[in-house]
Amino acid sequence: MPKIVDHDERRREIVAVTKEIILRGGFEAATMRSIASTAGFANGALKHYFRSKESIVAAVFDEVLAEMTEVIGPGTDDPSLDGLRHHLEAMLPLDEPRITAGRVLLALWEYAMSDDELAKRYREHVADWRAALVAKLAACRAAGTITVATPDEDLASELMNVTIGANVLSLISPMGSLIESYERYIDSFIARM
Amino acid sequence: MPKIVDHDERRREIVAVTKEIILRGGFEAATMRSIASTAGFANGALKHYFRSKESIVAAVFDEVLAEMTEVIGPGTDDPSLDGLRHHLEAMLPLDEPRITAGRVLLALWEYAMSDDELAKRYREHVADWRAALVAKLAACRAAGTITVATPDEDLASELMNVTIGANVLSLISPMGSLIESYERYIDSFIARM
Numbered sequence: 371m372p373k374i375v376d377h378d379e380r381r382r383e384i385v386a387v388t389k390e391i392i393l394r395g396g397f398e399a400a401t402m403r404s405i406a407s408t409a410g411f412a413n414g415a416l417k418h419y420f421r422s423k424e425s426i427v428a429a430v431f432d433e434v435l436a437e438m439t440e441v442i443g444p445g446t447d448d449p450s451l452d453g454l455r456h457h458l459e460a461m462l463p464l465d466e467p468r469i470t471a472g473r474v475l476l477a478l479w480e481y482a483m484s485d486d487e488l489a490k491r492y493r494e495h496v497a498d499w500r501a502a503l504v505a506k507l508a509a510c511r512a513a514g515t516i517t518v519a520t521p522d523e524d525l526a527s528e529l530m531n532v533t534i535g536a537n538v539l540s541l542i543s544p545m546g547s548l549i550e551s552y553e554r555y556i557d558s559f560i561a562r563m
Numbered sequence: 564m565p566k567i568v569d570h571d572e573r574r575r576e577i578v579a580v581t582k583e584i585i586l587r588g589g590f591e592a593a594t595m596r597s598i599a600s601t602a603g604f605a606n607g608a609l610k611h612y613f614r615s616k617e618s619i620v621a622a623v624f625d626e627v628l629a630e631m632t633e634v635i636g637p638g639t640d641d642p643s644l645d646g647l648r649h650h651l652e653a654m655l656p657l658d659e660p661r662i663t664a665g666r667v668l669l670a671l672w673e674y675a676m677s678d679d680e681l682a683k684r685y686r687e688h689v690a691d692w693r694a695a696l697v698a699k700l701a702a703c704r705a706a707g708t709i710t711v712a713t714p715d716e717d718l719a720s721e722l723m724n725v726t727i728g729a730n731v732l733s734l735i736s737p738m739g740s741l742i743e744s745y746e747r748y749i750d751s752f753i754a755r756m
Contacts, residue, residue: 396677398591473676479731480673483666484589492735520751527744534731535724538672542685551720558713562755
């Protein structure tokens with residue numbers, strides 16, 4: 371009987387290991403050799419699952435963006451200010467796992483700067499993110515919970531910029547030291563609506 | 564007569580060349596070899612000016628932060644809303660050179676993630692930036708041009724996060740496509756004050 375190997379499962383393992391390596395040591399630490407040895411593969415065996423480091427990185431990128439899409443997706447349909455608050459709390463790095471996850475995103479931005487295909491994927495992700503946020507804000511406005519004059523598009527831009535900035539500053543600052551300031555930001559954003 | 568070499572001038576050249584290389588190709592493109600050849604030095608001659616790639620990078624980091632400090636520094640003492648507007652316009656990436664300069668910053672953030680000394684310098688820079696912004700906002704408040712209830716510290720945090728997010732999103736998006744949205748953000752921030 372032929373040995374049965376779950377190809378997709380192995381690919382997922384490789385992606386998880388690569389993400390872990392980037393999280394700890396950044397992009398430079400993720401080499402075909404370090405990925406193979408951490409995943410417990412013989413040198414060269416990775417090639418059965420991914421053509422190149424670039425294709426592994428693309429898969430990590432897809433997974434990170436998919437995780438983020440889950441977070442920033444339509445979520446609950448609750449158009450109250452509480453529903454909006456939950457949406458913002460899900461986006462911002464308000465706990466250690468999300469602060470740490472920003473490390474992978476930073477590495478991927480840097481990588482996407484010299485990889486057009488990854489840059490294109492990230493732009494699509496940003497467009498989806500913007501659309502989901504605008505839809506959320508529009509629902510709140512339709513329900514009368516948002517009455518501020520600033521257009522939804524501009525509110526969405528502010529929230530996206532703050533989220534990205536928060537990812538960077540939270541990584542650079544002592545772990546967790548900015549969480550309270552982001553909670554206050556959410557309070558004050560909600561109060562403005 | 565001994566050959567006179569302006570040591571500091573050579574160091575500045577090397578820093579400028581390295582910044583240019585990072586701007587075009589990111590961190591991976593900046594090697595001792597590529598820096599030497601672009602600067603027109605013989606291989607190995609760099610060592611007379613910098614011990615290692617790390618020390619060149621630290622010098623680039625210092626220069627980029629010094630440039631940013633000029634931009635975000637006390638600036639004019641004008642505590643009117645116009646003075647505040649100029650301050651925000653100086654911070655945000657509202658033209659092509661500043662959008663491009665964000666490329667170096669992104670590379671340096673990534674690098675600082677695995678270099679404690681650079682991370683410390685960036686944290687100090689962020690603390691200075693925050694202090695300068697809070698001072699600017701406090702001056703506007705003392706002059707009666709800011710009356711919003713949100714504390715200056717929180718307004719400063721919002722502005723810093725938006726600036727960092729704007730750096731990242733402007734790099735990922737088609738060149739210049741977000742400039743208008745940042746101009747609208749400044750308008751709406753000023754209107755809130």
